[in-house]
Amino acid sequence: MQTCPICHATSKHFNNLSNKQTLFIPEPNSLQYGLSPLHAWIRIFECVLHIAYRTNIKVWQVRSEEHKALFAQRKKEIQSIFWEKLGLIVDKPKPGGFGSTNDGNTARRAFANPNRLAELLELDCSLLCNLKTILVALSCHLPIDPVYDPVIRFDKLCTSTAKIYVDQYSWFPMPLTLHKILMHGADIISMSILPVGMLGEEGSEARNKNYKNYRQFHSRKHNREANLSDIFNRAMDTSDPIISTVSLHSRLNKRKVLQMSPELRDLLAIPDANVDTEMAPKPTVTSSSNAEMEMEIDDISGILEIFQQRLDAEVLSDNNSAEELEN
Numbered sequence: 001m002q003t004c005p006i007c008h009a010t011s012k013h014f015n016n017l018s019n020k021q022t023l024f025i026p027e028p029n030s031l032q033y034g035l036s037p038l039h040a041w042i043r044i045f046e047c048v049l050h051i052a053y054r055t056n057i058k059v060w061q062v063r064s065e066e067h068k069a070l071f072a073q074r075k076k077e078i079q080s081i082f083w084e085k086l087g088l089i090v091d092k093p094k095p096g097g098f099g100s101t102n103d104g105n106t107a108r109r110a111f112a113n114p115n116r117l118a119e120l121l122e123l124d125c126s127l128l129c130n131l132k133t134i135l136v137a138l139s140c141h142l143p144i145d146p147v148y149d150p151v152i153r154f155d156k157l158c159t160s161t162a163k164i165y166v167d168q169y170s171w172f173p174m175p176l177t178l179h180k181i182l183m184h185g186a187d188i189i190s191m192s193i194l195p196v197g198m199l200g201e202e203g204s205e206a207r208n209k210n211y212k213n214y215r216q217f218h219s220r221k222h223n224r225e226a227n228l229s230d231i232f233n234r235a236m237d238t239s240d241p242i243i244s245t246v247s248l249h250s251r252l253n254k255r256k257v258l259q260m261s262p263e264l265r266d267l268l269a270i271p272d273a274n275v276d277t278e279m280a281p282k283p284t285v286t287s288s289s290n291a292e293m294e295m296e297i298d299d300i301s302g303i304l305e306i307f308q309q310r311l312d313a314e315v316l317s318d319n320n321s322a323e324e325l326e327n
């Protein structure tokens with residue numbers, strides 16, 4: 001049974017939303033570890049798949065022979081739908097034992113059009129649309145407003161998504177990742193000094209391919225310890241902020257720019273807008289003319305600058321307190 005690392009509730013309680021004020025209370029210091037946006041895509045995509053496999057039987061544990069046959073048939077149907085309609089191979093082991101085909105790219109491509117995904121899997125459309133908005137917001141490098149605005153904000157979206165989930169699929173216990181995001185997401189965001197998307201796993205995951213190259217071409221091979229320390233030292237050198245900026249432009253050029261949905265924009269916050277006089281008004285969604293696009297890019301860099309300043313201030317206060325301790 002899965003246990004939430006934040007509130008210590010177990011998966012049998014996750015679908016009972018009345019626990020939010022009683023059982024789902026975060027333990028002290030449990031919110032500081034953030035979220036893992038990249039793995040959230042994979043876990044939530046798998047949750048959607050597993051619900052879709054069970055829509056004929058509507059039970060979580062597939063035990064009877066009849067249910068097993070129906071489950072296997074539906075799974076096969078869904079895998080062929082994914083391959084024929086979306087060109088995706090889902091839930092199959094990768095040749096050579098490199099895990100499953102359900103990776104971040106598969107999940108992102110499947111969620112690219114949540115309405116179509118819902119239609120193909122015969123699942124609730126609003127649930128999949130909300131999940132996509134939440135996942136994109138968490139992966140986004142822009143700050144999310146967790147609770148401050150009373151109108152439409154992250155916490156409200158999470159609560160309404162959890163309600164849809166429980167109304168439609170109460171027979172399938174919410175996976176831990178979904179519980180963590182829907183029940184504790186807003187608290188984690190408000191505890192984080194940087195947008196959670198900035199602290200995602202993409203950077204460290206992207207290094208995996210480098211390690212193979214370093215191991216083969218840039219390390220001593222005569223013993224394991226020397227081999228690993230060479231890889232480690234090279235990884236430290238190449239990730240140095242100054243060295244890393246050498247290839248920054250080519251990395252930025254490779255980055256794919258996607259359009260924001262209106263729902264996503266509603267979730268974004270402009271920090272200290274009333275304090276900072278340089279901040280432009282919130283970007284609007286009605287038009288996408290060039291002039292407006294340029295203004296939006298300026299807004300975004302302004303927001304990022306404010307976060308950089310906050311981070312600098314945080315580092316400075318840490319340094320000061322360390323010096324005080326020394327004295």
Ligand SMILES: [Zn+2]
Nearest residue numbers: 004006007008
């Ligand atoms: Zn929890």
